[in-house]
Amino acid sequence: MKRTAPKTPSITVSDVAQAANVSKATAARVLGGYGVVSDTIRADVVAAAKALDYRPNELARSMTTGRSGIIGVVVGDIENPFFSLAVRGISDAARAAGFNVILANSGERIEVEKAAVRLLIGKRVDGLIVTPSESRDISHLRDIHRSGRPLALLDRALPELDVDTVTVDDRGIAMRATRILVDAGHRKIAYVTAVDAEGHEYRDLGQIYTSSVRERINGFLTVCRDAGIDRPERYVRLGATSRAETRRAADEMLSGPDRPTAVLASDSVIALEIFRVIRERGLRVPEDISLITFHDADWTSVTTPPITVIDQPVYALGKSVAELLIRRLKGEPRPAERLILPTSIFERGSVGPPSPTSRSLVRR
Structure with a gap:
């Protein structure tokens, strides 16, 4: 008959307390991370626990301290x-x-x-x-x-x-990014976000219940209006909730006669899909479309050209x-x-002036 080895008894708080020559309550305070003890006593308890290879019983500690850690x-x-x-x-x-x-x-x-x-x-x-x-x-x-x-x-x-x-400061950084595009001569600028509303159609800020996105759109529209851009809200694109939905939005906005000459993407996942669609349609960045995105994802610095990004910490x-x-x-x-x-904004190679064809369409 096969004999099983006897189980090694678990080291308890009492064992640690005895080895450190302190009370069980004091050892429990040190090992549980609560209460106040001197640095010397804490060091003694920690050393004893390490020497004994003490492993805390999380359930017991939770019941004793009221904390789960x-x-x-x-x-x-x-x-x-x-x-x-x-x-x-x-x-x-x-x-x-x-x-x-x-x-x-x-x-x-x-x-x-x-x-x-x-x-x-x-x-x-x-x-x-x-x-x-x-x-x-x-x-x-x-x-x-x-x-x-x-x-x-x-x-x-x-x-x-x-x-x-x-x-x-989502509003402030969106304003800075939009000014870069406006100063480059763009007047047809799209803002693309995953936040959605009925029919994927943007009407006003009251539809936007995600606070950071609401602040970004607010900043984007403020700069566009200050630059005299007519009805900039028509270029706010909602519902880029997945790769397929982002592709749908990108195809729609790039196939129309009034397509934007620049895009501000609300995150790098959206920007990557837009970048792919731009390439697949035979368009060039920044010659045909300028692009800026929130978040300095790894891919943004290795594309040709590298993408201008809003570097959030x-x-x-x-x-x-x-x-x-x-x-x-x-x-x-x-x-x-x-x-x-x-x-910060890292200005790279994805922003340029609108193409001559786009400028002529703006003058009409």
Whole structure:
């Protein structure tokens, strides 16, 4: 008969306390990351735990401290390089502070976002970082805030919620990018976004419930109107929610007699598909179409020509919002902070003047 080896007994907090010559309560505070102890005692407990190869029982620690050591994160589209890099920043900051991360993807759908929040709360996460898909329906976020569980917002601000928020100046940077196109002589400039509305038709800012996109379109239209461009809103294209939908929008706007001479894309995923369609139609960048995109994705610097980009500090956005949440989880009493991180524009080779044919059409 085969005999099984006896199980090695688990090292407990009591074992660590005895080895460090401290009380069990003191060892639990050090190993659980809560309460106050001296640096000397903390070093002794950590050394004893390492020597004994102590492995924490997460369930027991959660029951003892009321903390899970987990941060829940809900983002719009994890396949988008923007969110992937932001989550990397969150994860790195969380790991450095002793937290783990559970990630959920909303697909920019409010009902999925609500379900993700419910799931994470059910997992007893200590706090949440959310990129809100909408600004009109935030009852679930208010509930988190009222419950006392810390909440922080990534990339999209909600002024009516008094919580830590990290964003960029979306309106200001969209204005700067649009001015580059206007100053190059363009008067038919398209703005393309994944945000959608009925019939994929833009009418006014009241349709746009994603705060960052609303700010960008606002900045884009402001510069166009200041430049005397007639009805610039007719060039706002909604519904680039997938590769197929982006292709549909690009084909439609590039096949018409009044096609734009320049495009401002709201993210690099959209810009890549537009760039492909431009090439497939035998058009050239920037000779026939100028192109600028939000987010300095890897592909933008290796195309011919390389693409002018709005360089958002994506990793820093994630890292900063996690650090704000962790400070609050550690009990720091302070007012909610709203950080606006600086952005840059890398001007490369994808912007030029409109072609002579396009200029003649403008004069008619």
